[in-house]
Amino acid sequence: CDDPRAEAAAAPTDHDRAEIIRRMDWPALERAVAVCDACRLARGRTQAVLGVGDRNAEWMFIGEAPGAEEDQRGEPFVGQAGRLLDSMLAAIDLRRGENVYIANIVKCRPPGNRNPEPDEAGACLPFLRRQIELIRPRLLIALGKVAATNLLGGDASIASLRGKVHSYAGTPMVVTYHPAYLLRNLPDKAKSWEDLCLARDTMASLPPRPD
Ligand code: URA
Numbered sequence: 001c002d003d004p005r006a007e008a009a010a011a012p013t014d015h016d017r018a019e020i021i022r023r024m025d026w027p028a029l030e031r032a033v034a035v036c037d038a039c040r041l042a043r044g045r046t047q048a049v050l051g052v053g054d055r056n057a058e059w060m061f062i063g064e065a066p067g068a069e070e071d072q073r074g075e076p077f078v079g080q081a082g083r084l085l086d087s088m089l090a091a092i093d094l095r096r097g098e099n100v101y102i103a104n105i106v107k108c109r110p111p112g113n114r115n116p117e118p119d120e121a122g123a124c125l126p127f128l129r130r131q132i133e134l135i136r137p138r139l140l141i142a143l144g145k146v147a148a149t150n151l152l153g154g155d156a157s158i159a160s161l162r163g164k165v166h167s168y169a170g171t172p173m174v175v176t177y178h179p180a181y182l183l184r185n186l187p188d189k190a191k192s193w194e195d196l197c198l199a200r201d202t203m204a205s206l207p208p209r210p211d
Helices: 004-010 014-022 026-035 040-044 068-073 080-091 118-135 145-152 179-184 186-205
Strands: 059-063 100-104 139-143 166-168 171-176
Touching: 014 118, 026 118, 059 080, 059 118, 059 145, 080 179, 080 186, 100 118, 118 145, 139 145, 139 166, 139 186, 145 166, 145 171, 171 186, 179 186
Parallel strands: 059 100, 059 139, 139 171
Antiparallel strands: 166 171
8 A cells, every 4th residue: 555654755845835836827827726725725625716807917816715796706805895996096097907906815705705715825925925026016905904914914902013115025005995894984984095095195206117
């Protein structure tokens, strides 16, 4: 019978998998995300939602996870929260798809729209990291605590993370509220406007992207 030690040695580790993903181009990444079964979220999805927008964008917005409408349509932020995100983009003269790319921490819809578990986010993060490497955005905007804490580590509140410029994998990052939170907490829209102004000013102060 097979030696279990040999089998364990041959099984790809998380590190091997992340290294394979780090070498993917867009077509390979699209295929890998579409058939991914690295975590339990794969079992409940209609389809994986890779991201949407300009693959040469300077701006990259990162949310949490697809919801029911996103799972059906295969595009991030197409529901009510997505319409608010489009208004937030318009407030700083941006439009979905034009110099903007939108993705999520996890590519598959969590059941009942719960937050992704740490192991689910951990399994999916290599895909997002590769998207960031391929797009080379000048600025990341983390939408909400799930996005911010999965990228930055720790468990800090949005209140303590906003108002500063952070960095993820060498790319500057601003943190703001998730649009779904803002729909439930309208007074905090003013704070998110301040965050968008910080993002716009930060972008204006960054050196041009090297070609
Ligand atoms: N909320 C998210 O974080 N992402 C989506 O794609 C939709 C809603």
